[in-house]
Amino acid sequence: MSAARPVTASRDREVALALELAALARPIVLKHFRQPLAVDTKADLSPVTVADRTAEAVMRTAIGRVFPDHGIIGEEHGRERADAEFVWVLDPIDGTKSFISGKPLFGTLIALTWRGRPVVGVIDMPALGECWWGADDRPSVMNGKPIRSRPCGDLAQALLYATSPHMFHGADEAAFARLAGSVRHPLYGADCYAYALVAGGWSDLAVEASLQAYDFCALVPVVEGAGGVMTDWQGRALTTASDGRVVACGDRRLLDPVLARLAG
Amino acid sequence: MSAARPVTASRDREVALALELAALARPIVLKHFRQPLAVDTKADLSPVTVADRTAEAVMRTAIGRVFPDHGIIGEEHGRERADAEFVWVLDPIDGTKSFISGKPLFGTLIALTWRGRPVVGVIDMPALGECWWGADDRPSVMNGKPIRSRPCGDLAQALLYATSPHMFHGADEAAFARLAGSVRHPLYGADCYAYALVAGGWSDLAVEASLQAYDFCALVPVVEGAGGVMTDWQGRALTTASDGRVVACGDRRLLDPVLARLAG
Numbered sequence: 001m002s003a004a005r006p007v008t009a010s011r012d013r014e015v016a017l018a019l020e021l022a023a024l025a026r027p028i029v030l031k032h033f034r035q036p037l038a039v040d041t042k043a044d045l046s047p048v049t050v051a052d053r054t055a056e057a058v059m060r061t062a063i064g065r066v067f068p069d070h071g072i073i074g075e076e077h078g079r080e081r082a083d084a085e086f087v088w089v090l091d092p093i094d095g096t097k098s099f100i101s102g103k104p105l106f107g108t109l110i111a112l113t114w115r116g117r118p119v120v121g122v123i124d125m126p127a128l129g130e131c132w133w134g135a136d137d138r139p140s141v142m143n144g145k146p147i148r149s150r151p152c153g154d155l156a157q158a159l160l161y162a163t164s165p166h167m168f169h170g171a172d173e174a175a176f177a178r179l180a181g182s183v184r185h186p187l188y189g190a191d192c193y194a195y196a197l198v199a200g201g202w203s204d205l206a207v208e209a210s211l212q213a214y215d216f217c218a219l220v221p222v223v224e225g226a227g228g229v230m231t232d233w234q235g236r237a238l239t240t241a242s243d244g245r246v247v248a249c250g251d252r253r254l255l256d257p258v259l260a261r262l263a264g
Numbered sequence: 265m266s267a268a269r270p271v272t273a274s275r276d277r278e279v280a281l282a283l284e285l286a287a288l289a290r291p292i293v294l295k296h297f298r299q300p301l302a303v304d305t306k307a308d309l310s311p312v313t314v315a316d317r318t319a320e321a322v323m324r325t326a327i328g329r330v331f332p333d334h335g336i337i338g339e340e341h342g343r344e345r346a347d348a349e350f351v352w353v354l355d356p357i358d359g360t361k362s363f364i365s366g367k368p369l370f371g372t373l374i375a376l377t378w379r380g381r382p383v384v385g386v387i388d389m390p391a392l393g394e395c396w397w398g399a400d401d402r403p404s405v406m407n408g409k410p411i412r413s414r415p416c417g418d419l420a421q422a423l424l425y426a427t428s429p430h431m432f433h434g435a436d437e438a439a440f441a442r443l444a445g446s447v448r449h450p451l452y453g454a455d456c457y458a459y460a461l462v463a464g465g466w467s468d469l470a471v472e473a474s475l476q477a478y479d480f481c482a483l484v485p486v487v488e489g490a491g492g493v494m495t496d497w498q499g500r501a502l503t504t505a506s507d508g509r510v511v512a513c514g515d516r517r518l519l520d521p522v523l524a525r526l527a528g
Contacts (some may be wrong), residue, residue, distance in 0.1 A: 101425070187365060202367075
């Protein structure tokens, strides 16, 4: 279902920058974790912290220095040259509700997209001390060690994560309920870490909706470089223009049955 | 609502043993985390691991050596002298679904009860390196530092955790939905850690149902020693005989509005 990966040149410089961005954001994010902080309320009611804004600004400056012609889409500071061939997609704190409630399962998400498709992705977990990354021309790693998703050919045996059942609205709610009723255990509350667990071979599925490009782009190279597959709910490759409904399978044999359950 | 605490003698020996039990269980639990493991299926379908059974057996042996007349109630190996005045209540791995899916939010729960009421409690988080404990005659601590729940007098501003919306059945489901619709954010997926976050002053509420004594007894002294309150859904003090519906509030001003929402 997912399109074959493009044959690409090695992305050493891009990967190096992505990891540098994670290293730059990490101390800023950690400094504000479990500290008294000012929580703003944006129009969508998501909590936004000083840490979020500062970390994204620092990452944007670093990108501009190395690749001044690349575009940037960030959760906090918006779009800049978003029609460029290469665009960085940033979410300094994915899982802000975990962050503000003291739960260490928030992550910094950093993606590089080429013509809208994610080609480098970092899931950095500052409070857990885990950095997961993938790129389209090499196997994914966690803290330097290669990771591999696990075989699971039977939906009834699969572990499924979503951040919250409340993220599904309208017809999506019934679609997710059908899927949740077909797996071994539906589990909640992991944010971006759900996709790391699929990539690492500890969980089998992550299925979510209502996401933004900065919530999912970084996840794709990590999951796919570990042997899994990520698509939208129609089985199409994810791009910055996707509709925010995503499926991650550690074993691609699960993709068809998952899409069938979601379709009803 | 919660009964006043009994005046007690210092429980230095009991606290020391509780912390020793956590230290004994920790390496056993960690050794099996993210390792290939045999998962049994009990009648209630909860996953049970070798780690779970071994850790509980080791803790039981240690209790028998120090307090041979105390009773023990454990998740894995059942009840022993459960009518004794002092009874230890053990859950070697609370959050087995987190554990088997590679998520580090599982904990070892150790409680000492006196005439059914929890008087010492430990929430040990092996993968996070955090040991939270409380006893009825002193302030709760995390890794040796005193902790304190935070003020929150307004239900509409409160953060609420439950492990999963699927843990509420029948009338409990509607009761929880009423409460979840009244708070700032309902959040999921924390198991015992939800109560540590309330005790630590990062979250405000944890409300669950369908729990066993070994799921909640250890939480009570941690939350109450940090300034919070824990009761059943009728506002009664929790005992080993409670019905498995629990409320934890960091600020006791939240207790009445929470109980009212649950009652409908």
